[in-house]
Amino acid sequence: MKKIIWEVQSLSLLPVLRYCKKCGRKNLFTCSRQFRINSQRRYLDIWLIYKCSDCNSTWKAAVYSRISPQALKLELLDGFYKNDNELVEKYAMDSQFLQANGVEVSLPKYSVIGDCFSLNEAVQLEIKNKYSLSVKVSSIVRNKLLLSEKEYLQLITSGKMKSIPNQNLKKCKLKKGVTLVFDNELQMS
Numbered sequence: 173m174k175k176i177i178w179e180v181q182s183l184s185l186l187p188v189l190r191y192c193k194k195c196g197r198k199n200l201f202t203c204s205r206q207f208r209i210n211s212q213r214r215y216l217d218i219w220l221i222y223k224c225s226d227c228n229s230t231w232k233a234a235v236y237s238r239i240s241p242q243a244l245k246l247e248l249l250d251g252f253y254k255n256d257n258e259l260v261e262k263y264a265m266d267s268q269f270l271q272a273n274g275v276e277v278s279l280p281k282y283s284v285i286g287d288c289f290s291l292n293e294a295v296q297l298e299i300k301n302k303y304s305l306s307v308k309v310s311s312i313v314r315n316k317l318l319l320s321e322k323e324y325l326q327l328i329t330s331g332k333m334k335s336i337p338n339q340n341l342k343k344c345k346l347k348k349g350v351t352l353v354f355d356n357e358l359q360m361s
């Protein structure tokens with residue numbers, strides 16, 4: 173059986189959804205790629221700064237609160253001061269970090285990298301979702317293989333497409349990833 177891997181790649185940092193006081197409604201906030209560091213007495217506070225997409229109001233995601241500078245490696249501290257890109261992405265692509273800061277993580281623009289295939293082939297397809305973007309398996313498969321909703325449902329009801337382990341492919345979200353098997357032989361069994 174042919175093995176194919178698709179990877180869901182985010183085309184931007186994760187946008188977050190939160191209530192904006194100035195706008196008076198829930199709005200998208202985007203990452204500014206800047207950290208802010210405050211030192212108070214012997215402690216540091218480090219935040220990653222987000223801006224409301226409509227009014228530029230700022231929101232701060234707490235990275236470290238009241239931490240002793242000695243507790244951080246010099247390189248790391250330097251990275252925060254320099255707004256190091258890798259360090260920004262480490263936090264700004266981490267849904268759990270953002271959720272722990274009390275915001276909803278919204279879906280960024282994304283693309284799915286990997287080879288297409290014909291439904292006449294027997295294929296084991298692994299879909300990877302490194303950043304746990306909240307997307308449905310059905311929309312990824314349908315968009316990539318150009319299937320109508322009816323054609324997609326047909327794959328499920330005929331048994332030609334299955335997931336390992338078995339999930340509800342009409343509804344389920346991708347989470348960290350999924351493995352699908354496309355096989356005409358499955359229809360018989």
Ligand SMILES: [Zn+2]
Nearest residue numbers: 192195224227
């Ligand atoms: Zn606003």
